[in-house]
Amino acid sequence: MSKSIFPASSDNIQQLIESLPFKPEEILRASPIAGSQETGYTATYRNKFCIDNGNQLFVNIHPSLRTLHDLFVNAVAMYPNNDCMGKRLFDNTLRDAHDTFYSWESFAQVDVRKRNLGSGIFHVVRNSPFRTAIHNVDDFVVSLYSGNRVEWLLADLACQSYSLTNTALYDTLGEGTSRYILELTKSPIVICSREKIQGLFNIQIEKPLPYLLAVVSMDPLSAQERAHYSQQACELGIELCELADVEAAGAQHPIAERPPTPDDLYTISFTSGTTGNPKGVEVHHEMGVSGVTMYLAQADVPKGLGHEMCFLPLAHIYERGVVSAYLSIGVGFGFPVASSPLTLVEELKALKPTTLEAVPRVFSKIESEIKEATINSENEVFRALARDIITRRLHNIKTQGVFANNSQYSETFTTQLKKQLGLDQTKFLCSASAPISNDTMNFFKSALNVGFAQAYGLTETFGIMCMSDPFERDAGSCGLPGISGEMRLRDVPQMGYTAGDRQGPRGELLLRGPQIFKRYYKNKDATDECFDKDGFFCTGDVARFDEHGRVYIIDRVKNFFKLAQGEYVTPEKIENKYLSHTTLVNQLYVHGDSLETYLVAVAGFDPHVMAKFLHRNFDVVLNPETHVVEIEAKLNELRVKTKVLEALNADVKLAGLAGFEKIHNIFFEREPLTVEREVYTPTFKLKRSACKTFFAEELKNMYGQGSLAKYSKL
CATH class of the missing domain: 3.30.300.30 (ANL, C-terminal domain)
Known part of the structure; x- marks a missing residue:
């Protein structure tokens, strides 16, 4: 059974949200549920907060916030004038402290635009000259195809408010997999960046997709481009539109929002997989809200303040979950010119985010650059100073925690280093998607005097399922089970991992709860294979639990x-x-x-x-x-x-x-x-x-x- 953190009688939702996260002593322990252990498995572990509050898992913050649409509507009401989405300006010559590198739209402005776009999407599909009787004009899948940009997120928000399921075609999937997803979802409309138009037309030329009615360009097309693409579109039986025109059509022909229910399908997120066609994870609104609830209950993020960077691909759940959580508390997202590790530092300098979520590959590159500029510096005096500061602070972190008292010269060193990286406003960093070395996390903590969290999650869990305390002394864990899910381990005897290991219970990590998906899209066999007899999702990751119930990912089943x-x-x-x-x-x-x-x-x-x-x-x-x-x-x-x-x-x-x-x-x-x-x-x-x-x-x-x-x- 699952419920809301706060009861319906609590009417000041803003106050409730701002009371999060919980105090560490309330959530920084997980315990096994009595009587839940079976042969070949550990007991089932839940967060201490769940056990202390009726032994239940939690779906949402408040009973009125049941869907991702509800969360955004609430954010618009609480923070209408806050920056919501920002486009990076291309003029890198701006250096004055009062200049801006971003052009921002407020939550209230985005709210109007997403209603116009939602109405416009229906207008295009319902009035397409190429529509046949086989199309359902009230329930269809919208495909998004571009890198990270304002228009991608705008379309995602529009789909949420009109109960339209969406899916994403990755920039790097290739035409074969894009065709597979379009065929499987029977998507009638693709909203894409300009450079994706020809690839979509090529798919249609090779073998027509009978359901594809319209391609909407996120970018304005020149007269020459429009003439070139329009001719092909007409020959292929596809309507070509520009996003601005779709928004204008929606403004002229408004349709009332169709708020989703918790059971409605929000998105089909296709996992990138290592073999074969990707599997489409069905993400329902309840699952998404559960993920946001877990994150806000645990992560100490500034509410209604600052900006975050939309750096990791929005086509994947890790970034989508983070964006959903921050938007729900009135924090806006800036979209860099390019989401590349090679240009990340310049983008950070322009935006100065309050946190930074990335993957180990990105952090390894930043770590390498910091080390090269400090402890490996060719300046012998500076090299010795940097090594002394970082070594001393690492000792302080392990004995006193992050933000321990440091000398004035070490604070000056850190302040300048953070400024050079664009991290001068950053409170903590978070890595997910793959394991990251303890040494890397400790290096960032000691070099920059910031928190560093490691999170664990999958597409099947709407991103982050558990997350370590960014300021804990012992790096290495992925934290405790969140309040929206429970965990247990299954023996993997062929790899030597069992619940009775002397060094602590070890085995394949199994997950269950409202944050876990229910099925793969149109793939019953894959769905049946990944759940055990008790409804736990089998992750394929090998983990161990410590005495506090913290999760450590130590291996991958068969990855040896x-x-x-x-x-x-x-x-x-x-x-x-x-x-x-x-x-x-x-x-x-x-x-x-x-x-x-x-x-x-x-x-x-x-x-x-x-x-x-x-x-x-x-x-x-x-x-x-x-x-x-x-x-x-x-x-x-x-x-x-x-x-x-x-x-x-x-x-x-x-x-x-x-x-x-x-x-x-x-x-x-x-x-x-x-x-x-x-x-x-x-x-x-x-x-x-x-x-x-x-x-x-x-x-x-x-x-x-x-x-x-x-x-x-x-």
């Missing part, structure tokens, strides 16, 4: 391999150790073979870092801006990569890796791991089988070359 000498290896753990202990690589794919006794790797690098390395060790002078190809070639020379490998393994000497977990040969490319190569999912998870295939020649050559570290003392 055996070397020829019989040692089992978990590659993800090794990759994280290297990435957090060295600046010499910023991407890493570790590979092993059951016929070989050692590991090899494919690595990405920062040209500036490696240019310094080559100059320092080989007296080679190459410009990192103009000689990237030459740097790459040099790094793959036998004597050079032997030296790099020696330095890499020296850097991870204290990381706790066994000798067989060290890398023995390596291949360098500037950026080998990309979504475009289909070796990364769009949420930056490695597709290991795809990596093995894509880099087959390089892996073969490394094993043919042999170990470059076999004579080193590993």
